Each structure stands twice: as structure tokens, then as C-alpha cells.
Amino acid sequence: MTARIDKVITSGAFELDGGSWDVDNNVWIVGDDSECIVIDAGHEAAPILEAIGERTLLAVVSTHAHNDHVNAAAEVADAKQAPIWLHPDEAPLWQMTYPDRAPDGALAHGQVITVAGTDLQVLHTPGHAPGACCLHAPELGVVFSGDTLFNGGPGATGRSFSDYPTIVESISDKLLPLPPETRVLTGHGPETTIAAEAALRGEWADPGS
Numbered sequence: 001m002t003a004r005i006d007k008v009i010t011s012g013a014f015e016l017d018g019g020s021w022d023v024d025n026n027v028w029i030v031g032d033d034s035e036c037i038v039i040d041a042g043h044e045a046a047p048i049l050e051a052i053g054e055r056t057l058l059a060v061v062s063t064h065a066h067n068d069h070v071n072a073a074a075e076v077a078d079a080k081q082a083p084i085w086l087h088p089d090e091a092p093l094w095q096m097t098y099p100d101r102a103p104d105g106a107l108a109h110g111q112v113i114t115v116a117g118t119d120l121q122v123l124h125t126p127g128h129a130p131g132a133c134c135l136h137a138p139e140l141g142v143v144f145s146g147d148t149l150f151n152g153g154p155g156a157t158g159r160s161f162s163d164y165p166t167i168v169e170s171i172s173d174k175l176l177p178l179p180p181e182t183r184v185l186t187g188h189g190p191e192t193t194i195a196a197e198a199a200l201r202g203e204w205a206d207p208g209s
């Protein structure tokens with residue numbers, strides 16, 4: 001049996017730089033009937049824990065530490081006695097939500113996470129956030145893109161700790177070279193494909209300009 005992908009949509013507020021925006025987040029669960037990982041435990045622990053069920057939770061993996069992607073991570077991790085993994089460059093953002101708690105493990109570019117016999121390769125893709133990471137699962141034909149790449153182009157870079165040239169470089173160097181048919185499973189909104197986003201490459205506008 002290969003890993004399957006479950007999706008839970010949770011709702012809450014994204015807060016940064018003194019602003020607050022109501023958002024829906026895609027929470028991804030990758031695994032089989034016995035074990036799984038959660039990618040981006042945002043907003044609401046209960047529906048995430050319900051989707052995990054009795055399975056062993058190997059880790060809560062955070063693509064980045066904006067509050068809407070991590071604010072249910074501690075409750076989910078504690079309920080399942082699982083670690084939280086995050087790229088260390090996310091520390092300043094992480095501490096806004098969790099000033100008294102550190103992540104349990106560090107994500108690194110090239111690291112491979114194996115769940116239910118399926119490998120997910122960590123791609124460090126800074127720009128939306130300094131330690132933003134994507135997870136590429138070649139056997140599943142998917143990349144979990146967090147807020148780095150959406151249906152329609154790059155993630156937002158208008159707020160603190162973001163940088164537009166950096167996100168363009170990350171997407172161009174690390175994501176667009178993936179197989180074109182790769183499904184891009186995003187942190188918000190509908191999925192897309194590498195081919196669809198590569199075709200729009202010349203139309204990306206600089207949201208910071």
C-alpha cells in the first residue's frame with residue numbers, strides 16, 4: 001500500500017504586522033492506515049485529529065511558521081505525542097505564536113521524510129518566509145507547496161520576513177524543474193500543476209511593487 005493524501009480545510013485568522021485576515025487553510029495528511037504525517041496544522045486541532053484517527057502521527061511538518069500554518073501544531077502534536085518539524089530560519093515567525101516553545105526538529109534542504117513507505121523530499125524555498133519549505137513526493141506525483149506557489153503564481157511577499165526576488169528564485173530553481181505533471185497541493189485555495197504555473201511564468205507581477 002502506498003501513502004494516500006487526505007485534505008482538511010480549517011478556518012481562522014492570519015495575523016502579521018498588526019493586521020488580521022480571515023483565511024481558509026489546507027491541511028494535508030499523508031500516510032496509510034497505520035501511520036501519517038500532518039503538513040501545516042493550522043487553526044483547528046479537532047478536525048485534524050479526527051482525520052488522523054487512531055494512526056500513529058510521525059510528525060507535524062510545518063512548511064513555514066506564519067500563525068495560520070502552525071497555530072494548531074502544538075495541540076495536534078501533544079495529543080498524538082508527535083514532534084513538530086520546521087526549518088530553523090522560521091524561528092522569528094515561530095516565536096510570534098509560540099514564545100515559550102521551540103520546534104522539536106529542524107527541516108533541511110534535501111532531507112527525506114519517509115511515511116508509509118513513501119518518500120517526501122524537503123525543498124528549502126525561501127521568499128514567502130525565510131525558512132519556507134516545500135515537500136516533493138515523486139511517487140505520489142505531488143509537491144506540497146505551502147504558501148510558496150499557488151494556483152496563479154507565487155505566494156505573497158508584501159509583509160515582514162518576505163522577499164519577492166527570493167521567492168521567484170526559489171520557484172524557478174526548485175519547483176519549476178519538477179516533472180510538469182506534478183500536482184501542486186497548496187496551503188490555501190485550489191491545487192494546480194507545475195506545467196500550469198510554468199506557463200504563467202512570464203505574467204507574474206511583483207506584488208511588492
Ligand SMILES: [Fe+2]
Pocket residue numbers: 064066069128147
Ligand atoms: Fe504564509
